[in-house]
Amino acid sequence: MAECPECSCIIEIENPEVGDIVECSECGIELEIISLDPLILEIAPEEEEDWGE
Amino acid sequence: MAECPECSCIIEIENPEVGDIVECSECGIELEIISLDPLILEIAPEEEEDWGE
Amino acid sequence: MIVIKIGGSLGTEVQNLAKEIAEISKKEKIIVVHGGSYETTEISKRLGKETKFVTSVSGFRSRYTDLETVQIMEMVMAGKINKELVKLLQKSGANALGLSGADGKVLLAKRKDSIKIIEDGKKKILKDDFTGKVESVNKDLITMLLEKGYLPIICPLAISPEGDIVNTDGDRAAAAIASSLSADLVVMTNVDGFLKEGKLVTELNLLQIDEAYQFADGGMKKKLLAAKEAIEQGSPRVIIARGNLDNPLENALNGKRTVISR
Amino acid sequence: MIVIKIGGSLGTEVQNLAKEIAEISKKEKIIVVHGGSYETTEISKRLGKETKFVTSVSGFRSRYTDLETVQIMEMVMAGKINKELVKLLQKSGANALGLSGADGKVLLAKRKDSIKIIEDGKKKILKDDFTGKVESVNKDLITMLLEKGYLPIICPLAISPEGDIVNTDGDRAAAAIASSLSADLVVMTNVDGFLKEGKLVTELNLLQIDEAYQFADGGMKKKLLAAKEAIEQGSPRVIIARGNLDNPLENALNGKRTVISR
Numbered sequence: 001m002a003e004c005p006e007c008s009c010i011i012e013i014e015n016p017e018v019g020d021i022v023e024c025s026e027c028g029i030e031l032e033i034i035s036l037d038p039l040i041l042e043i044a045p046e047e048e049e050d051w052g053e
Numbered sequence: 054m055a056e057c058p059e060c061s062c063i064i065e066i067e068n069p070e071v072g073d074i075v076e077c078s079e080c081g082i083e084l085e086i087i088s089l090d091p092l093i094l095e096i097a098p099e100e101e102e103d104w105g106e
Numbered sequence: 107m108i109v110i111k112i113g114g115s116l117g118t119e120v121q122n123l124a125k126e127i128a129e130i131s132k133k134e135k136i137i138v139v140h141g142g143s144y145e146t147t148e149i150s151k152r153l154g155k156e157t158k159f160v161t162s163v164s165g166f167r168s169r170y171t172d173l174e175t176v177q178i179m180e181m182v183m184a185g186k187i188n189k190e191l192v193k194l195l196q197k198s199g200a201n202a203l204g205l206s207g208a209d210g211k212v213l214l215a216k217r218k219d220s221i222k223i224i225e226d227g228k229k230k231i232l233k234d235d236f237t238g239k240v241e242s243v244n245k246d247l248i249t250m251l252l253e254k255g256y257l258p259i260i261c262p263l264a265i266s267p268e269g270d271i272v273n274t275d276g277d278r279a280a281a282a283i284a285s286s287l288s289a290d291l292v293v294m295t296n297v298d299g300f301l302k303e304g305k306l307v308t309e310l311n312l313l314q315i316d317e318a319y320q321f322a323d324g325g326m327k328k329k330l331l332a333a334k335e336a337i338e339q340g341s342p343r344v345i346i347a348r349g350n351l352d353n354p355l356e357n358a359l360n361g362k363r364t365v366i367s368r
Numbered sequence: 369m370i371v372i373k374i375g376g377s378l379g380t381e382v383q384n385l386a387k388e389i390a391e392i393s394k395k396e397k398i399i400v401v402h403g404g405s406y407e408t409t410e411i412s413k414r415l416g417k418e419t420k421f422v423t424s425v426s427g428f429r430s431r432y433t434d435l436e437t438v439q440i441m442e443m444v445m446a447g448k449i450n451k452e453l454v455k456l457l458q459k460s461g462a463n464a465l466g467l468s469g470a471d472g473k474v475l476l477a478k479r480k481d482s483i484k485i486i487e488d489g490k491k492k493i494l495k496d497d498f499t500g501k502v503e504s505v506n507k508d509l510i511t512m513l514l515e516k517g518y519l520p521i522i523c524p525l526a527i528s529p530e531g532d533i534v535n536t537d538g539d540r541a542a543a544a545i546a547s548s549l550s551a552d553l554v555v556m557t558n559v560d561g562f563l564k565e566g567k568l569v570t571e572l573n574l575l576q577i578d579e580a581y582q583f584a585d586g587g588m589k590k591k592l593l594a595a596k597e598a599i600e601q602g603s604p605r606v607i608i609a610r611g612n613l614d615n616p617l618e619n620a621l622n623g624k625r626t627v628i629s630r
Contacts, residue, residue: 021222021229032231044231045220051168051328052237052273053114053143053183053262074484074491085493097493098482104430104590105499105535106376106405106445106524149443153414177448181411185447186439189525189533192470197531203472208454210465210518247465250516254509256472263451269459271451 002039004031013039055092057084066092107135107252107289111280112349114142114187119350121194123294126355127257128198135252138202138259139283140191141276142183143169149182150175160223160232167324168223171236171273176263179273180206183261191259203256207240207264208271213279214242215264215272238272240264240279243286277332285339292358293329294349299364300326310366312337333366343367369397369514369551371603373542374611376404376449381612383456385556388617389519390460397514400464400521401545402453403538404445405431411444412437422485422494429586430485433498433535438525441535442468445523453521465518469502469526470533475541476504477526477534500534502526502541505548539594547601554620555591556611561626562588572628574599595628605629 001010009026013033016022020033021044030044054063062079066086069075073086074097083097110127112120127136146169147157155178158170169175184206195202207213215238220231240262251258262279264272277293284291298306302321310318315334322330326346333344347363348354357363372389374382389398408431409419417440420432431437446468457464469475477500482493502524513520524541526534539555546553560568564583572580577596584592588608595606609625610616619625 017228017230019230019232021231030229044222050218050221050237050239051162051166052171052275053141053146053169053179070490070492072492072494074493083491097484103480103483103499103501104424104428105433105537106403106408106431106441149415152416153411177452180451181443181447183447184451185443185445189442189446189468189470190439192468193527193531193533196470196473196527201472204468204470206451206454206466208451208458208466210463210513211458247516247518250512251472254512256509265455265458269455271455 002041004029005041005043011041055094057082058094058096064094107287109137109139109280109284109287109289109291110355111139111277111291111293112141113294114140114145114183116187116190119354120191122352123349123354124194124198126353128195128200130355131200131257136257137248137283137289138191138257139276139280140187140259140261142179142187142261145187146179146182150178153178160225163222163224163229165324166328168237169273170232172234173236176236176271176273179263180271184263188259188261195257195259200257201255202259203251204259204261206261207274207279210244210247211265212244212247212260213240213262213264213274213282215240215266215274217266217268217270217272236270236272238264238266238274240274240282243283245286248283248287275328275332277329278335281332281336281341282339284341285336288340288342291333291336291341291344292355293332293344293346294354294358295325295329295346296348296350298348298362299346300330306362307364310364312368315366337366337368369549371399371401371542371546371549371551371553372617373401373539373553373555374403375556376402376407376445378449378452381616382453384614385611385616386456386460388615390457390462392617393462393519398519399510399545399551400453400519401538401542402449402521402523404441404449404523407449408441408444412440415440422487425484425486425491427586428590430499431535432494434496435498438498438533438535441525442533446525450521450523457519457521462519463517464521465513466521466523468523469536469541472506472509473527474506474509474522475502475524475526475536475544477502477528477536479528479530479532479534498532498534500526500528500536502536502544505545507548510545510549537590539591540597543594543598543603544601546603547598550602550604553595553598553603553606554617555594555606555608556616556620557587557591557608558610558612560610560624561608562592568624569626572626574630577628599628599630
């Protein structure tokens with residue numbers, strides 16, 4: 001369980017891993033799992049995707 | 054035993070190896086051993102020496 | 107003026123192309139942009155560095171480029187491939203001059219220190235990745251070199267404003283260079299061009315590219331995207347043609363190919 | 369104008385130097401020439417390629433440079449070291465631009481496809497060796513780049529008239545570049561300068577170099593020879609100074625060093 005930094009609702013996440021992107025079930029914003037213990041979420045960067053050689 | 058290409062005298066060479074430089078005992082020119090069987094000599098190139106990194 | 111994008115292989119096909127390029131560069135200004143992904147993976151293996159590929163959100167396969175990987179790419183792409191191409195073209199009579207995008211800021215790219223990827227079906231954030239997209243081209247430097255008779259050979263390792271060397275996609279880097287110079291772009295590949303259900307499509311315009319996209323595989327998708335970016339930003343024409351035949355450049359300019367224009 | 373010859377190490381000492389060079393290049397034109405022998409041997413080992421050193425007839429140690437070694441040097445020197453130096457200087461605010469001697473024929477060298485060496489006491493001919501001596505410098509290209517505000521970083525892999533890439537000695541390549549541009553040459557090393565029986569000799573002229581030669585070890589012998597070649601061919605001054613201290617360039621220009629002049 002963790003709090004959405006955008007709308008403060010409590011979200012349940014199954015087998016979370018650091019770096020995962022999850023969507024807030026309430027406000028739908030994309031969140032990044034920053035740490036597991038304690039479980040902390042941050043708003044995921046709006047990065048355009050990229051690729052190289 | 055091999056013939057000096059410069060002065061045609063016959064030279065004796067102990068345990069020759071391809072690429073060795075030897076001096077003709079007669080005319081003193083530098084010779085390069087090109088092959089062993091048969092033993093063939095050529096006048097060694099006048100190359101300046103060089104080195105790199 | 108023509109920008110020619112080739113892969114990273116140094117086999118017979120590029121030796122044919124080098125002779126053609128040297129010949130044509132006598133009457134037409136030419137810039138070569140090359141890749142090197144395959145050889146980078148090979149040399150990484152020999153150096154004991156495991157290559158990790160990630161998939162971008164819209165499905166493009168990309169090398170996870172940590173700092174050690176950047177240095178291996180400097181060795182393989184900016185070093186071996188770039189200088190072997192310089193050697194090949196010098197031997198064919200062209201005054202080739204090799205540059206990476208970092209040199210003189212030929213390619214300035216914005217580095218994203220975190221990018222979104224898909225891994226085992228999960229959307230994830232990947233950090234410490236030195237990948238980026240070309241944002242600007244030092245066209246004054248390229249033009250100056252061309253005017254003095256040099257043939258620039260550019261490796262798509264760009265530099266970020268912070269001074270980091272960044273891995274960029276060769277096709278898109280070539281597109282950025284071509285459009286900055288309003289030059290045609292020829293992309294060499296190992297098929298005849300864009301194939302729609304197995305049949306060569308000889309002409310496409312900007313509007314048709316999105317539709318063509320659905321019929322293309324990963325590699326061709328990237329080339330169609332690069333073509334679109336090139337034309338939108340000022341390149342008059344993009345040609346996709348086969349590189350592994352006898353006169354690849356002659357064929358690309360006048361033979362069997364896909365021509366994309368506005 | 370100053371040509372600065374540095375080794376190939378990318379440790380803290382070169383990071384200090386990079387900041388100084390970026391600073392001084394605002395008011396003085398600077399060209400950097402670098403080596404890379406140590407790192408080349410390291411990467412060769414990791415790639416499973418055994419390095420063979422040979423001794424030239426007059427006693428200089430030289431790497432047997434077959435074709436595979438040339439490609440490893442392209443990777444390590446023209447690739448990794450050159451581009452890491454470009455990155456370092458770009459981060460310090462200088463618009464660095466890296467080139468190998470093959471690019472635009474910056475360094476033209478005569479390749480000797482057979483050289484005389486001493487092996488196990490025997491004089492021998494060594495074939496297929498891609499080593500050579502710099503015969504000419506493309507000073508127009510270097511001058512053009514300097515005038516446009518670039519800082520050239522040159523790797524001593526030259527090109528022969530036949531189009532082969534050739535290993536040349538970094539000190540002598542720097543000497544050729546400095547003399548072609550009538551520039552001062554600063555050679556960074558890991559001692560205070562030329563030491564005669566342990567004591568620093570602060571000044572030497574051309575006549576004294578031959579005598580100094582007897583007191584020098586292999587590495588310093590090469591630097592004295594390069595200094596002699598530089599001054600004989602037009603460089604006003606050659607400075608040999610220590611590179612591994614805080615402000616190496618400041619020290620070289622005004623502190624504890626050996627200054628060689630006509």
